[in-house]
Amino acid sequence: AVVGVGLVDGGWYTLSRAFPTFTDCWVASAPRGARGPQHRVAMYDLWQHRPGPLLRNLRVPALVIAATGGKSDAVVRDTVTRAAARLHDARLHTIEADHAVHVQHPERIAQLLLDRFATSGLTGAAPAPRSDA
Numbered sequence: 859a860v861v862g863v864g865l866v867d868g869g870w871y872t873l874s875r876a877f878p879t880f881t882d883c884w885v886a887s888a889p890r891g892a893r894g895p896q897h898r899v900a901m902y903d904l905w906q907h908r909p910g911p912l913l914r915n916l917r918v919p920a921l922v923i924a925a926t927g928g929k930s931d932a933v934v935r936d937t938v939t940r941a942a943a944r945l946h947d948a949r950l951h952t953i954e955a956d957h958a959v960h961v962q963h964p965e966r967i968a969q970l971l972l973d974r975f976a977t978s979g980l981t982g983a984a985p986a987p988r989s990d991a
Contacts, residue, residue: 871937
């Protein structure tokens, strides 16, 4: 059973609401130095994503973490606030980052997740693997 969810750096907003065409989205949101088609394909998939019904149906504690400070900062702040408001029991954190906040600040993300779910009583983490095998 799912007992909590961490939504880190995307997937919680409807990009097509803010950007009527994918080209508009790509120009405003593409990470600096993005090369090759993989970033563009991933961004296109996010632009097509409609998370609203999924968010409304979540009934577990959530942590929403968004990267701010990029080219589309105003859009991110607005959409992440609306997304968090749709969730049953959400906490919202924004972190200054260029892109991929989980890559730039992995320790901070891990600590935020641990803090959120420890205070929710969700501390059923699996034990660390033994190194004496």
